[in-house]
Amino acid sequence: MEIRAKIDKTIKSKHSNLIVAADTNSAEELVAIATNIGSNICMLKTHIDMIDDFSPKLIGKLKQIAKQENFLLFEDRKFADIGQTTLHQYTEGIFKIADWADVVTVHALPGPGILQAIEPTCVQRKSGVLLLLQMSSNGNLLSDSYRQMALNIGKKYQHIVPGVIAQQKLNDEPNWLTCTPGVKINDAGDKLGQQYNTPKNVILKNNSDIIIVGRGITRATNPKQEAEKYQRLAWQSYIKKTSM
Ligand code: S5P
Numbered sequence: 001m002e003i004r005a006k007i008d009k010t011i012k013s014k015h016s017n018l019i020v021a022a023d024t025n026s027a028e029e030l031v032a033i034a035t036n037i038g039s040n041i042c043m044l045k046t047h048i049d050m051i052d053d054f055s056p057k058l059i060g061k062l063k064q065i066a067k068q069e070n071f072l073l074f075e076d077r078k079f080a081d082i083g084q085t086t087l088h089q090y091t092e093g094i095f096k097i098a099d100w101a102d103v104v105t106v107h108a109l110p111g112p113g114i115l116q117a118i119e120p121t122c123v124q125r126k127s128g129v130l131l132l133l134q135m136s137s138n139g140n141l142l143s144d145s146y147r148q149m150a151l152n153i154g155k156k157y158q159h160i161v162p163g164v165i166a167q168q169k170l171n172d173e174p175n176w177l178t179c180t181p182g183v184k185i186n187d188a189g190d191k192l193g194q195q196y197n198t199p200k201n202v203i204l205k206n207n208s209d210i211i212i213v214g215r216g217i218t219r220a221t222n223p224k225q226e227a228e229k230y231q232r233l234a235w236q237s238y239i240k241k242t243s244m
Pocket of ligand 1: 021023047076105134135136137165181182183184194212213214215216
């Protein structure tokens with residue numbers, strides 16, 4: 001199944017348009033998060049290079065939980081180099097991201113060569129790219145004109161781009177899923193420039209499709225309860241939006 005269809009199917013079958021950002025430096029904690037909230041998410045977002053005690057065994061475990069709980073693996077690598085280097089980083093090294101990640105994030109900054117480089121691997125493995133069009137952080141440099149140029153690059157690779165990372169649905173994009181990070185209830189931001197919005201605002205006001213939540217869930221006193229809450233809020237807004 002193509003990656004876009006796989007994501008749609010997962011969202012609909014689980015009633016979940018929630019991605020959890022499992023930002024931790026411990027392999028054990030990453031597995032614990034995946035096990036605990038796996039039933040609430042459509043994708044688990046990792047920063048695999050944060051893990052202190054990485055081993056290929058971790059990937060085996062994540063794949064097993066992903067299969068059992070029916071979610072996709074999303075490595076938020078934010079590739080941003082020339083095509084040749086990106087291809088090596090995607091397929092080689094200790095992480096071998098292309099072997100297990102259903103989707104990865106890519107910056108359009110280096111130009112179309114970055115997508116051209118990984119396209120054959122994506123096609124072969126039926127995996128995809130979420131293109132960064134906007135960021136949530138205060139003072140980021142992804143201007144409107146940058147976004148337009150990034151979008152034009154992405155349009156040429158629609159078959160491997162199921163969606164984008166943005167703060168809102170952008171009118172001139174193709175039929176891409178909009179995934180929005182910077183989501184937390186009762187908090188405006190962190191001390192390092194992160195800016196937060198609520199699930200309802202993101203889905204209904206900004207017309208996004210999927211919310212990405214990290215610390216709002218993983219650092220809560222009861223992460224499971226919080227994951228259920230974010231899942232419910234995002235899904236209710238999604239249903240309301242699609243029935244409008
Ligand atoms: O613009 C962005 C893009 C991303 S992918 N802003 C973000 O915060 N992210 C990621 O989403 C970030 O790398 C982190 O993993 C997650 C947000 O985490 P939180 O704890 O602030 O919810």
